[in-house]
Amino acid sequence: MALSPQWLDELRARISLSSLIGRTVRLQKAGHEHKACCPFHDEKSPSFTVSDQKGFYHCFGCGAHGDAIRWMTDQRGLPFIDAVKELASEAGLEMPAPDPQAMQAAERRAGLHDVTQAAQEWFAAQLQSDAGSAAREYLAGRGFDAHTAARFGFGYAPADRQALQQALGQFDEKELIEAGLRVAVEGKPPYDRFRDRLMLPIQDQRGRVIGFGGRILQSGSDAPKYLNSPDTPLFDKGRSLYNLHRAGPASRQTGRMIVVEGYMDVVALAAAGIEDAVAPMGTAVTEQQIELLWRQVPRPILCFDGDAAGQRAAMRAATRALPMLRPSHSLSIVTLPAGKDPDDLLKEKGRAALEDLLAAPASLLDMLWQHERDAQPLHSPEDKAGLKARLLAHVEAIGDTDIAALYRRELLERFSAFAFPPRERRPWVKNSSAAPFQRGVFRKAPDPVLSPEASQRLRRMSEGGSRDGLAAAVIAGLMRHPAEVMRHADALSRYAASDARIAPVVDSLLDAAEALEPGRTSPISDGESQAAPPEDTRFSFLVEGTEPQVAREDLAEAVSLLVERPALEAALAAATARFETDPEGAFAEQQRLLKRKLAFEKRLGQMASNRAARVAQDNSEPVPAQGDALTGQVTD
Known part of the structure; x- marks a missing residue:
């Protein structure tokens, strides 16, 4: 082999x-x-x-x-x-075939390095010739001095279609074609791929030349502005990053890696003293390139142009990264001013302005939220529902369940705050004990109380560990932490719309929360001595003495689970009902939903485990069994 x-x-x-x-x-x-x-x-x-x-x-x-x-x-x-x-x-790499010819092919590929290196030396020499004057003028106009040109190996490809073949006559035509330097056309003589272009060598992580990029010098030409080598035995543009062999060592000093759109941006940054920049080559950032970046730093910075094309490229990179996200590994994004690339910003405002942007990049989550929020007008309920669907589609793409749960919570909280701002509060009421016509006499609103009907429904939900144990716990938790009610108003309203039995409780809870003064944290009373399920519950937000931040986080997770449960149950029921007409499709859908149900149960089980672990630590007791996520009942 x-x-x-x-x-x-x-x-x-x-x-x-x-x-x-x-x-x-x-x-x-x-x-x-x-x-x-x-x-x-x-x-x-x-x-x-x-x-x-x-x-x-x-x-x-x-x-x-x-x-x-x-x-x-x-x-x-x-x-x-x-x-x-x-x-x-x-x-995921296939083993080479156990064929003696494979070794010969490997030796042939190794020989291609000699071809590309010889071509690079010839291109560099042509830049210094009379034919390369236009290319030298272009470099000077970009502000690249002789040191920068030599360091990055700039060269020039003459306009003659046969110039390279004549210069590298020591190599076979087949080798020049296989290295991507010549183009073979059936029925016609081969010709040079790069003609009348400013040339840059593309190197692997060991600094060996594996391909080339060429920029056209004639304005108004129909030819593409930039031309890269095709995929060859040496060069795979989807698995390579321009300048990685230089930026890798620099990133170990700075702790960052910057990804720009093109190799001329990389050169411009290096000329300004920013050495830790790389670029894809004419393609959006691929999954393989993201892995290469993560081998250098856990959170590379995308710094694409401020025009629409640049922002689309950044968004494509973001969506490709979502399924790959893992703990401590993500992307950061810098948005340049509209219509500007890094070179423009450096020339207009200097290195300090770009460094300021690089020092405060947006997170991947921030980018998803801003992109989808601004993608379409949001004037109607249907528009807002579309925004929510797009956000959740991104969440579904995330492979890591813990990261997906955190993205879901954060994006839904932002959506709720944006689409359903808090209703106007009613913090003051007329003092009924004052004289009927006495002016200016008011009192602060008393601690809100649920209506008798809502209190009765809540008690029925709490009794006997019924199926509505999760709903009862959430309601009771919000009564204990009324400042959190309006934060989850949208989610609660959606849940109430799916369950008519709980709608009066939710309405009363929202009304009671609106009556609170800003900053007031007094619990909402149900008119009885007990305002929540028993203290031995597994939910931390129902236990006195729980740290406020822990209680808020667990309560937010419980609200998210409560809202998700009816939709999941309905989808499972619909998939089961389809078995008679579409058994294959129904089975596949059911398996997908059962996977979501397992993730759902795991999330609620983790809440139970965390709460039980804290109790066991405080009381030196064994950790109790977890509960059924869809019913809220504790099981052995």
Whole structure:
């Protein structure tokens, strides 16, 4: 089986070394690296380091050193080929075919590096010739000095269709075509791909030339402004980032990685002293490029142009990142002024203005909210419902259930605050004890009381641990924490619309909360001595002494679950009813909904576990059983 160096490099690039080693060794974050006590020898203080950026581990005590493959062979004891197979399966990389021709192909690809390097040297020489005068003028107009041009390897491709082939006659025509430098057309002679263009080499993480980008110099031409090498055995534009071999070391000093739209933006930033910038090449940021970025920093910054196209590109990158989100890994976004790219901002306001924007980027969640809120007019209820549907569609795309739950809560809270602002409060009432015509005599509103009908319904819901235990707990929790009622007014109204039995309770609760003065925290009374279910409930927000922040967070999660439950039950019932007419589709839909139900139960179960753990810690008691998420009943 032929395992070429290029294939092994690709395998190593796809594996997160810290995640691999962290399965059996307890790693601690230490700057850009991880540290631990060495698994290869006994030690009391950690001298074993793991670097994702460098792609190796090293022990300063015993000298153990290696990459992901070496870890599998030395620590796991696997044979080399078995270690490679296991890592390839995890990385989603197909093993090379056990064919002797594969080795020959690998050797041929290795030879292409000689072709691209020779082409780069020739392009650079052409820039200094008489034919390259227009290209030199363009660089000077952009403010790029000779040092910047030499550092980034700027060159020039002459207009002659056969110039490159004549200059690189030591290579076969087939090699020039395979490297993407020449174009083969059936029935016609091959010709140079890049003609009359300012050239930039594209390099891999080891600094080897793998492709080129060319900018046209003639204004008004019908040809594309920028032209990149096609995908070749060396170059895959969806898996490569321009300037990563320079920006990687710089990012280890700054702790950030900036993603701009094009390679000329990268050069402009570097010329201004900002070295930690990379760019995709003519495509939106791909999933593979996001993984490359996360190997450098956990939260790279997208800094795309301020025009509509730039913002669309940023949004495409955001939606591609959603299914990949994992704890501590996300994207940040900087929005440039309308119609400006980084180079424009640098020339007009200087480096400090751009650094200020980079220092305060928006989060991925902020971007989703702002983009969808501003995407369409929001004049009618239907418009607002569309906004909510778009937000929840993004949440559904998130693979990590914990992150999805947090995004759901935050986005729904923003939606409620935006679409349903609090109704006008009625904090003052006429003092009935004062004389009928005495002017200016008022008293503060008393502690609100639920209506007798609402109080009776609430007591019936609470008795006997009924199916409405979750609803009763939420209502009682809001009575204990009335300042939270209006925060969840929209969610409560939606739930009341789905259950006529609870509508009077919700209406009374909203009316009572509106009667509170701003900042008033007195509980809402139900007119009886008991205003909530028993104190031994699993919900923290019903227990005296719970930290206010903990109570608010748990109460918000319970409200979210309460609103989600009817829709989930209705969808399950509808899927079951479809079995006779569409068994295959109904089954698939039912399985999807059952997965959501399990996630639902897990979320409510986690609330129970957290509450039980706190009780057990305080009272030294065992943790009780969790409850059924859809019924609110406790089960053994």
